[in-house]
Structure formats: structure tokens, C-alpha cells
Amino acid sequence: MTNDELSPLKKTANHIRILTIDAIAHLGIGHLGGSLSIVDVLTLLYYRHMDVDPLDPTRPDRDRLVLSKGHAGPALYSTLALKGFFPVDWLHTLNQGGTRLPSHCDMNRTPGIDMTTGSLGQGLSAAIGICLGNRIDGRSSKVYAIIGDGETNEGQVWEAAMAASQFKLNHLIAFTDYNKLQIDGFMHEVMGIDDLNVKWVAFGWFVQRVNGHDLEEMDVAINRAKAETSRPSMIILDTKKGKGAFFAENRVESHNMAIDPKAAEQAIAMLREAGI
Amino acid sequence: MSNQTAVAVAQRAPSESKPKEMRATLAETLIALATEDERIVLLDADLMTAHGTCSFRKQFPGRTFNMGVAEANMVSTAAGLSSTGKIPFAMTFACFAARRAFDQFFISANYARRNVKLVGSDPGISALYNGGTHMTFEDLGIMKTVPGLVVFEPSDNVSLRKLMKKSAGHEGCTYMRLHRKSVVDIYADTEEFELGKGKVLVDGDDLTIIALGALMVPEALKAAEMLAQQDGLSVAVIDILTVKPLDAELVLAYAAKTGAVMTCENHQIINGLGSAVADVLAENLPTPMKRIGIADEFGEVGDLAYLMQRFGLTAGHIAAQARELLKRTCKSGKL
Structure with missing residues (x-):
């Protein structure tokens, strides 16, 4: 990636973070930590890798994303809004009665959402189904999935790991948002998942591990995953929960936190200063 | 009912009808539906032999997915297939369909408004020698509470064949409780059926x-x-x-x-x-x-x-x- 390509992506990521913090702060509470940890990968997917059309969000041959950690909806909504799937001012309706932007992703309410998620563990399986449907119809579209590290405690994730490998779903590119925190604390204290690389390798996946906030590293990994011809890909993203909001970074309570408007303003100002 | 029109009593099968396994009708019907409609696909959780659906796989290998002993993954995968316009029939024993994969059926399939046809076989005492672990006395109760879900149980080969076709044509999820063993038909072949009609x-x-x-x-x-x-x-x-x-x-x-x-x-x-x-x-x-x-x-x-x-x-x-x-x-x- 050249500097000319990298710089606008960084700015876009800052902008998405601003919109995400603002949307959650507008309501006063929300899943800030796990939203902010995936902003960089969402930026890279929607602004560099995915073949999607905001004007035709259900085109059958589009690339799709299943955000299996559905509670990170606010980050995806900010990305989709900025990309033009719906007006940015919808973001202030987040979780209000009658909204089209519920905390957990709902494909029937929000343009650009490819799968309804929120009950952890199910999204990777749904992504497998989409890959199989694409295969039947001869489409080589990519199916991306983002699972949480805490979500990885769910047994169904490993059922899906087995199946994707069995069916040789090389068009499936999954990410683990490995921010090391789950609701009740640090993962190694609650239910650790190390050695995560070894686990996915053992299930037959092409596994890469990169800094989930380094756009260049992730870009290389995604390109390598796209070139894979016989295996599904798992890209483990080392991330920081709450990344970009100083009051939330790496804090266990950031999973679903009440937000002080002044702190939100300050975080937004810092991001704005970094450039959007 | 004195002021109503005469009751339509169903046409019955001839009394000399021979018993037939309902799973044979299941497979025949799936093949017929899939021949007519390329969107039909089959998923099973390592019970294709029990369901007699190996003939379907033979005819439609690219549209058959044996998901192994992993019902939760099967049901969410079916929901994903439905997102690409497919009409997935996903089957396993009723106990696993209703108890084990309920959240997946509820969220990935029903709440997400997908088009998944879930089939639960060997309901109730028909699980016989598999006993208490496999005997589903509660699947109707569980499934009835899913908003908008159609829940039905054919009583013979004729109603199975015709209601499966209705289920395939229904926009939205259905749960079919299936006795897969041998039965003598109740209905004449010409009888027509509707979901929601007794x-x-x-x-x-x-x-x-x-x-x-x-x-x-x-x-x-x-x-x-x-x-x-x-x-x-x-x-x-x-x-x-x-x-x-x-x-x-x-x-x-x-x-x-x-x-x-x-x-x-x-x-x-x-x-x-x-x-x-x-x-x-x-x-x-x-x-x-x-x-x-x-x-x-x-x-x-x-x-x-x-x-x-x-x-x-x-x-x-x-x-x-x-x-x-x-x-x-x-x-x-x-x-």
C-alpha cells in the first residue's frame, strides 16, 4: 500500500471512530469497546477490499460481511453510513424506539447489513451458508466474517471451523477481534482461548496473525487470504478494546458502558485533530 | 352447524393400501421438488441414512450438505444459504432440531426472517429404542412460541408429499414433525392440503x-x-x-x-x-x-x-x- 493510499484510509478510520463514539454518546450508553476495536478492519474492508454498492445493497454477487459479534453494530453502522448506504443522521437514532439501527445487527432493518446477528456463535455458520450458496451459483464473491474473541468460547464456532474446512471454503475470510477482554474480565481469567493460532491451524484453516490497528499489515494479510485456493482463512487481529477513545481503551467496563458526554467530546476532538 | 353447508369429508385411501415408509416419501418428494426448483437444497446432521435421503445426494450432490453431528452449525448454515436465495430443508431428529438447535433456528432463521424448512424426525414415542434421550415430547411446545413459524405434522404419505410442497412454497420458516417409519395411507392420492387447514x-x-x-x-x-x-x-x-x-x-x-x-x-x-x-x-x-x-x-x-x-x-x-x-x-x- 502506498502512502497516498494509506493516508485517506487512516482518516476514514478516524472518521468512523468519531461517528461511532458520537452515536453511542448521543444515547449515553452502548457497546463502545468492541465497536472501536474493529473500526480499522471495517475501514479496510469497505474502503479497499469489498465489492459492494451502497445504491444496490442486496446485489447477489456482492461481497458480504457477517458481523458475528453483532453487538459491534454501531461501528458497522458508522462505516455503512459514511460509505453512503444510508444517511449519516440515522446514527443518532441508534437504539431509540423504532430505529433502523438496533444495537445488534439486523439485516431486515438496516441497508448493507448482510446477516442478522447478536446471539454469539452463529455468524460464522451463516457465513458458511452464504459461501455454499455462492458456490452452487458459481459466484466467487468473498464472504467476510468478524467474530469476537469472547465469542470464540461458543462451541458452535468450532463446529463452523470444522465445516468450513471440510467444504474447503477458500472464499471465506474470517477475523477474530482479539482484544483479550470479555464481559467479565480478561479472557485468560475468564475463559482463555490461547493458543488461538494453533487452534485454527489444527482445524485446517490458513491462519495469519497481525496488528488489528495496522492497516498495512492487515491489507497484506487480506490479500494473502484472497489468494488462498483451498482453505478458509482466519486472520487473528491483535486489537485494543475501546481503541481511539482514551476513556475506554483496554478497560473491561468498555464492553457496554455509559458515556460521559464531555469525555466523548474530548475523544472526538483528539481524533479530529489526528485528521479525517 | 345446522345453518352451515355440508361438511367436506376428506377422500380416503382405498382400504387395500399397502404400508409405505414415510422417509421414502420424504426423499422422493425432496427429489421432485428439487427437480422443479433449483433453489431447493438439503442439509442433514449425519442422519442421511436414517432419513433415507442418500438418493437425493446421488441426484444433487452439489446441493446436499452433510454437516456432521453439529446441529447448531447446520441450522445457522441453512439460514446463510437462504440469504443467497436457496430454500434449505435441514433435518435431524426432532429432539436435536427443537432442543439443541433452538436458538439457531430462533435467531439465525426466524428472527432473521430467513426461509429455512426444519424437519424433526422420530417425534415422541416413535424414537422407540433410542429412548428417553431421543424422545421429543416438547418440540411442538417449543416451536409454537416462535413468532410466525408454521408448525405441522403430516399423518401419512399423501399429506407428507403435499404439505412438503406447500412448505417449500411458503415464504418463511416452517417446522415439520416427521414420523419416518412405515404407515398405511389415510388419504386418497387426489386429496389436496393447505398449511393451517385441518x-x-x-x-x-x-x-x-x-x-x-x-x-x-x-x-x-x-x-x-x-x-x-x-x-x-x-x-x-x-x-x-x-x-x-x-x-x-x-x-x-x-x-x-x-x-x-x-x-x-x-x-x-x-x-x-x-x-x-x-x-x-x-x-x-x-x-x-x-x-x-x-x-x-x-x-x-x-x-x-x-x-x-x-x-x-x-x-x-x-x-x-x-x-x-x-x-x-x-x-x-x-x-
């Missing part, structure tokens, strides 16, 4: 027996005959076929006509067909009722005859309970 098999005036499924509909018919021969009673028999949406119009019409209603199901009496009928009657036309089904119990192993006796599902038991009910109501004056 069938009157025998008309009657003194009592209505509403039954569900391939085990209980024949028992209800036998019980009605016993009551006619031994007690001179005129007993109507309805094969309800769909538990949700319930054919409330038919239930209410026969409750009004006969003044007493029994339900027969190979399922817990708690939150099954009997409860569904009671819901409708209690709010619209309170009617004396008796529910035949499994009491608040777990299953156990045994052959079919033993289990029918053990859980009080035989025609003799139905008839005895009918007499008790009619003594209580005294409507017919014949008891």
Missing part, C-alpha cells in the same frame, strides 16, 4: 376427536369406531395437520356442533396440540375437553405397542377417556 375424516355429532400425526390419527379413527360400535356414539375425527397456525375455524365449528372435544397427540399435553385447541376454545367457546398425550413425563425405551400403552395413547385409552368426558357433559344422553 381435515375432517369422519363427521359426527356427539364428540370431536382432534388428532395429530401418523401415530395418533389412526388411533383416533379406531377409537371413534369403538365408540360407535360399543356405545352408539357419533364421533367426529379431525386430522388437524398444522398446529400453528391452528385451524381455529374448524375447531370452533366442531366444538359448537358436538359440544365436547378431545385432542390426541404424540407429545406432552403441556403446550402441545391440546393446549393450542384449549387456547382457542377458552377464548371463544368454552367447551368440555380432554387431552390425550404424554403427561408431565420423560420418555423411555420400548417397542411401539409397549410405549403406546405406557403413555396412554391407544385407541382403547382414548375411547375410555371419551366415555368419561361424555358422562361429564351429558350432551348426548347416550352414556
Whole structure:
């Protein structure tokens, strides 16, 4: 990636973070930590890798994303809004009665959402189904999935790991948002998942591990995953929960936190200063 | 019903009909549907041999997915397939369909408004020697509570074939409870079926027996005959076929006509067909009722005859309970 390509992506990521913090702060509470940890990968997917059309969000041959950690909806909504799937001012309706932007992703309410998620563990399986449907119809579209590290405690994730490998779903590119925190604390204290690389390798996946906030590293990994011809890909993203909001970074309570408007303003100002 | 038009009684199969395995009809029907409609795909959780669907795989290898012993993954995968426009039939034993993969069916399939046709086989005591772990007495109760879900149980090969086609054409999820073993057909091949519509098999005036499924509909018919021969009673028999949406119009019409209603199901009496009928009657036309089904119990192993006796599902038991009910109501004056 050249500097000319990298710089606008960084700015876009800052902008998405601003919109995400603002949307959650507008309501006063929300899943800030796990939203902010995936902003960089969402930026890279929607602004560099995915073949999607905001004007035709259900085109059958589009690339799709299943955000299996559905509670990170606010980050995806900010990305989709900025990309033009719906007006940015919808973001202030987040979780209000009658909204089209519920905390957990709902494909029937929000343009650009490819799968309804929120009950952890199910999204990777749904992504497998989409890959199989694409295969039947001869489409080589990519199916991306983002699972949480805490979500990885769910047994169904490993059922899906087995199946994707069995069916040789090389068009499936999954990410683990490995921010090391789950609701009740640090993962190694609650239910650790190390050695995560070894686990996915053992299930037959092409596994890469990169800094989930380094756009260049992730870009290389995604390109390598796209070139894979016989295996599904798992890209483990080392991330920081709450990344970009100083009051939330790496804090266990950031999973679903009440937000002080002044702190939100300050975080937004810092991001704005970094450039959007 | 005196001011209503004559009741349409279903066309019955010829009396010399040979028994046929319902799983054979399942596979034939799937193949026929998939031949007509390329969107039809099959998923199973390592029970293709039990379901007799290997013939489907032979014909449509690219549209068959054996997901292994992983029901949760199967159901969410089916939801994903549906997102690409496919019409997935996903099958496993009813116990796993309803108990193990319920959240996946609820969220990935139903809440997400996908188009997944879930099939739960070996319901209730038909699990036989697999016993209590596999005996699903609660799947109807579980499935009935899913908003908008269509829940049905064919009673023979004809109703299976025709209702499966309706299910494939229905926009949205369905749950089909499937007895996969050998049965003698009830219906003539020409009979037509609709989801949400019951069938009157025998008309009657003194009592209505509403039954569900391939085990209980024949028992209800036998019980009605016993009551006619031994007690001179005129007993109507309805094969309800769909538990949700319930054919409330038919239930209410026969409750009004006969003044007493029994339900027969190979399922817990708690939150099954009997409860569904009671819901409708209690709010619209309170009617004396008796529910035949499994009491608040777990299953156990045994052959079919033993289990029918053990859980009080035989025609003799139905008839005895009918007499008790009619003594209580005294409507017919014949008891």
C-alpha cells in the first residue's frame, strides 16, 4: 500500500471512530469497546477490499460481511453510513424506539447489513451458508466474517471451523477481534482461548496473525487470504478494546458502558485533530 | 352447524393400501421438488441414512450438505444459504432440531426472517429404542412460541408429499414433525392440503376427536369406531395437520356442533396440540375437553405397542377417556 493510499484510509478510520463514539454518546450508553476495536478492519474492508454498492445493497454477487459479534453494530453502522448506504443522521437514532439501527445487527432493518446477528456463535455458520450458496451459483464473491474473541468460547464456532474446512471454503475470510477482554474480565481469567493460532491451524484453516490497528499489515494479510485456493482463512487481529477513545481503551467496563458526554467530546476532538 | 353447508369429508385411501415408509416419501418428494426448483437444497446432521435421503445426494450432490453431528452449525448454515436465495430443508431428529438447535433456528432463521424448512424426525414415542434421550415430547411446545413459524405434522404419505410442497412454497420458516417409519395411507392420492387447514375424516355429532400425526390419527379413527360400535356414539375425527397456525375455524365449528372435544397427540399435553385447541376454545367457546398425550413425563425405551400403552395413547385409552368426558357433559344422553 502506498502512502497516498494509506493516508485517506487512516482518516476514514478516524472518521468512523468519531461517528461511532458520537452515536453511542448521543444515547449515553452502548457497546463502545468492541465497536472501536474493529473500526480499522471495517475501514479496510469497505474502503479497499469489498465489492459492494451502497445504491444496490442486496446485489447477489456482492461481497458480504457477517458481523458475528453483532453487538459491534454501531461501528458497522458508522462505516455503512459514511460509505453512503444510508444517511449519516440515522446514527443518532441508534437504539431509540423504532430505529433502523438496533444495537445488534439486523439485516431486515438496516441497508448493507448482510446477516442478522447478536446471539454469539452463529455468524460464522451463516457465513458458511452464504459461501455454499455462492458456490452452487458459481459466484466467487468473498464472504467476510468478524467474530469476537469472547465469542470464540461458543462451541458452535468450532463446529463452523470444522465445516468450513471440510467444504474447503477458500472464499471465506474470517477475523477474530482479539482484544483479550470479555464481559467479565480478561479472557485468560475468564475463559482463555490461547493458543488461538494453533487452534485454527489444527482445524485446517490458513491462519495469519497481525496488528488489528495496522492497516498495512492487515491489507497484506487480506490479500494473502484472497489468494488462498483451498482453505478458509482466519486472520487473528491483535486489537485494543475501546481503541481511539482514551476513556475506554483496554478497560473491561468498555464492553457496554455509559458515556460521559464531555469525555466523548474530548475523544472526538483528539481524533479530529489526528485528521479525517 | 345446522345453518352451515355440508361438511367436506376428506377422500380416503382405498382400504387395500399397502404400508409405505414415510422417509421414502420424504426423499422422493425432496427429489421432485428439487427437480422443479433449483433453489431447493438439503442439509442433514449425519442422519442421511436414517432419513433415507442418500438418493437425493446421488441426484444433487452439489446441493446436499452433510454437516456432521453439529446441529447448531447446520441450522445457522441453512439460514446463510437462504440469504443467497436457496430454500434449505435441514433435518435431524426432532429432539436435536427443537432442543439443541433452538436458538439457531430462533435467531439465525426466524428472527432473521430467513426461509429455512426444519424437519424433526422420530417425534415422541416413535424414537422407540433410542429412548428417553431421543424422545421429543416438547418440540411442538417449543416451536409454537416462535413468532410466525408454521408448525405441522403430516399423518401419512399423501399429506407428507403435499404439505412438503406447500412448505417449500411458503415464504418463511416452517417446522415439520416427521414420523419416518412405515404407515398405511389415510388419504386418497387426489386429496389436496393447505398449511393451517385441518381435515375432517369422519363427521359426527356427539364428540370431536382432534388428532395429530401418523401415530395418533389412526388411533383416533379406531377409537371413534369403538365408540360407535360399543356405545352408539357419533364421533367426529379431525386430522388437524398444522398446529400453528391452528385451524381455529374448524375447531370452533366442531366444538359448537358436538359440544365436547378431545385432542390426541404424540407429545406432552403441556403446550402441545391440546393446549393450542384449549387456547382457542377458552377464548371463544368454552367447551368440555380432554387431552390425550404424554403427561408431565420423560420418555423411555420400548417397542411401539409397549410405549403406546405406557403413555396412554391407544385407541382403547382414548375411547375410555371419551366415555368419561361424555358422562361429564351429558350432551348426548347416550352414556
